[in-house]
Amino acid sequence: MAKLLQIAIDGPASAGKSTIAKLVAHNLNYVYCDTGAMYRSVTWAAIQKDIPLDNELELEKVLDDITIKFVPSEDGQQVFVNNQEVTKEIRMPKISNNVSTVAAQVAVRKYLTDLQQKIASAGGIVMDGRDIGTTVLPDADIKIFMVASVKERALRRYKENISKGIDTPLAILEQEIEKRDYKDSTRSISPLVKAEDAIKLDTTNLTIEQVIVKIMKIIEKKA
Ligand code: CDP
Numbered sequence: 001m002a003k004l005l006q007i008a009i010d011g012p013a014s015a016g017k018s019t020i021a022k023l024v025a026h027n028l029n030y031v032y033c034d035t036g037a038m039y040r041s042v043t044w045a046a047i048q049k050d051i052p053l054d055n056e057l058e059l060e061k062v063l064d065d066i067t068i069k070f071v072p073s074e075d076g077q078q079v080f081v082n083n084q085e086v087t088k089e090i091r092m093p094k095i096s097n098n099v100s101t102v103a104a105q106v107a108v109r110k111y112l113t114d115l116q117q118k119i120a121s122a123g124g125i126v127m128d129g130r131d132i133g134t135t136v137l138p139d140a141d142i143k144i145f146m147v148a149s150v151k152e153r154a155l156r157r158y159k160e161n162i163s164k165g166i167d168t169p170l171a172i173l174e175q176e177i178e179k180r181d182y183k184d185s186t187r188s189i190s191p192l193v194k195a196e197d198a199i200k201l202d203t204t205n206l207t208i209e210q211v212i213v214k215i216m217k218i219i220e221k222k223a
């Protein structure tokens with residue numbers, strides 16, 4: 001039987017990580033784990049409790065009684081926090097614009113990193129995020145660092161928003177993405193950075209299908 005691999009896909013916002021990770025997991029019949037949705041879930045729970053989002057002690061209380069559940073669905077997966085469905089809510093601007101603050105807190109990172117390592121321990125997993133190849137799964141069999149220009153990433157987010165009926169100007173999206181990239185790459189704990197042994201993949205001019213072909217080739221070489 002083929003070895004069940006651990007595949008880590010990291011990179012900045014809207015580089016295409018979750019779209020690609022989901023499809024790769026589907027192709028291989030592996031589990032897909034969206035770690036960004038976990039940071040978004042903690043942010044959602046903290047906002048519900050109306051606590052200061054940079055207050056580590058208060059965040060620890062949120063972590064004490066949080067349950068985050070992913071349920072596979074036709075168009076991806078549903079996310080439940082404390083048994084409430086939050087799939088759409090966690091993608092809203094209020095969460096996107098605050099998640100990097102919550103994700104910079106040590107207690108939150110420790111809690112979610114432990115959880116992610118448990119989920120990945122049996123292998124057969126594609127996990128995407130910011131620190132999977134560097135911190136969560138430093139021994140992952142395959143590490144991809146996915147990038148694309150800020151302009152292309154903002155345009156992708158813009159098109160995605162329009163399809164959901166959200167019309168945020170492109171220039172604003174560009175600013176938001178740059179701000180989040182900056183916060184994620186400059187935090188002191190587990191910043192967004194390419195692991196030394198990760199393969200950098202620039203998707204600026206690539207379609208989803210072209211990216212999949214490239215990644216499947218990398219996987220075939222390894223398997
Ligand atoms: O989908 P998008 O790229 O917009 O973001 P995401 O993957 O849902 O992640 C949301 C935020 O969670 C990121 O901007 C990071 O602040 C944080 N995050 C993190 O710190 N570490 C991870 N492994 C995943 C996400």
Ligand code: CDP
Pocket residue numbers: 011012013014015016017018019020156157160203206207208211
């Ligand atoms: O997870 P991440 O934030 O890195 O990006 P995503 O949510 O997977 O992708 C953001 C948007 O870009 C989605 O609407 C994808 O369909 C689109 N995309 C694309 O147009 N071309 C690619 N090569 C990858 C993603």
